Amino acid sequence: MLHVRARARWALAAGFVTALVLGDARTSGAQDSLLARVFAPTEIHGFIQTYYRSGDPTITDGFRLRKADLKFSGEVSPHVRWRIGFDAAKALNLLLTGNDTLDALALTAVSADQRSRMLQDAAITWVQSKSFSADVGQQIIPLGLEGTIPTSAVETIERTMFIVERSRGTGLGDVRDVGASANGFTPIGLEYHGGMFNGTGDDVGTVDQNPQKAVVGRISYHARIVPDLQFGGSGAFESGPFIQRRERAGSEFQYRDLRFTVRAETMSARDGPLHRFGWYTLGAYRPNNELQFVARFDSWDRDLEHETGFTDGLERQLTWGASYQLDGNVAKFAINFVYQTFPNVPSPPSATFVLIAFQSVF
Numbered sequence: 001m002l003h004v005r006a007r008a009r010w011a012l013a014a015g016f017v018t019a020l021v022l023g024d025a026r027t028s029g030a031q032d033s034l035l036a037r038v039f040a041p042t043e044i045h046g047f048i049q050t051y052y053r054s055g056d057p058t059i060t061d062g063f064r065l066r067k068a069d070l071k072f073s074g075e076v077s078p079h080v081r082w083r084i085g086f087d088a089a090k091a092l093n094l095l096l097t098g099n100d101t102l103d104a105l106a107l108t109a110v111s112a113d114q115r116s117r118m119l120q121d122a123a124i125t126w127v128q129s130k131s132f133s134a135d136v137g138q139q140i141i142p143l144g145l146e147g148t149i150p151t152s153a154v155e156t157i158e159r160t161m162f163i164v165e166r167s168r169g170t171g172l173g174d175v176r177d178v179g180a181s182a183n184g185f186t187p188i189g190l191e192y193h194g195g196m197f198n199g200t201g202d203d204v205g206t207v208d209q210n211p212q213k214a215v216v217g218r219i220s221y222h223a224r225i226v227p228d229l230q231f232g233g234s235g236a237f238e239s240g241p242f243i244q245r246r247e248r249a250g251s252e253f254q255y256r257d258l259r260f261t262v263r264a265e266t267m268s269a270r271d272g273p274l275h276r277f278g279w280y281t282l283g284a285y286r287p288n289n290e291l292q293f294v295a296r297f298d299s300w301d302r303d304l305e306h307e308t309g310f311t312d313g314l315e316r317q318l319t320w321g322a323s324y325q326l327d328g329n330v331a332k333f334a335i336n337f338v339y340q341t342f343p344n345v346p347s348p349p350s351a352t353f354v355l356i357a358f359q360s361v362f
Contacts, residue, residue, distance in 0.1 A: 042074035046362045055353030065089045085121040132184045142193030142218035145252040147173025155284045157355045161300035162267045162278030172267045175201030189222040214238035228257040243272040275304045290325040313345040331360040
């Protein structure tokens, strides 16, 4: 009798444990289903570029990790998408504040330069259709054509000078700020991007320091007769006191098909009393899907009012080179030769330097 009762108690206990396990499994399954529904659309992409620079009299020879991007994106609903991206190659800079004392300059405050933080994109997108979508958050401002092309797809190792040169705080393309924008591609071939931002890239990562906002816009017409041809322009304006005013105006032209790319841009900028201007023209030829040859003439004047040295003198570059896609186009090897000259100042001297890059997309 005792043996029968013991067996009954064991059976009851086993049944209770089984019920708990099955119940927990059903709960876990529901949670997993919810997680799968939320995270299934998530995509992860990355891009790494390292190059070696040699022969440039303005920069010490050496390797540079130029880009180490990691991007996440996904769908919250059929119309709502999100994205966030980081550039781990960016080095955090410090802003130093000092006061004059009787005999020395005293350091009074140290803060992080928010523009040097790794965070790149952090935005939510509402997609109504191909003709209209809206972005809210930190994003690339719609200024210039090359600035909207992913780094992995740019034909040269370095972007054009009016984008790369940022000694005045920010470039004139491929820059980000916090704001809201509307974007779309209409049935008649008109591509448009426009929005309101805290600034023109100089306020990225920070709370806006003034009540004025920057209005930025870009339009490009894709010819219906020649679908590979597009042309248009972009501009930006931020009002306020004269020293704070920001003005941008650019034009763009591109023809791109499977084998050829021809692109040209101009970009003018006023930052208070400072007036800058740059332009370039580029041609690329792809004899097959792996090999590409490229040449670009680039002109950039950091300060149209002065020609005293490297920091404000007119600079010109002639770049030529080639690149080769490796292993199914997931990696690329490139070499560029750059003839650099400052025609209106005696120093630095004209020179030809080389860039050798290896990059991969995943």
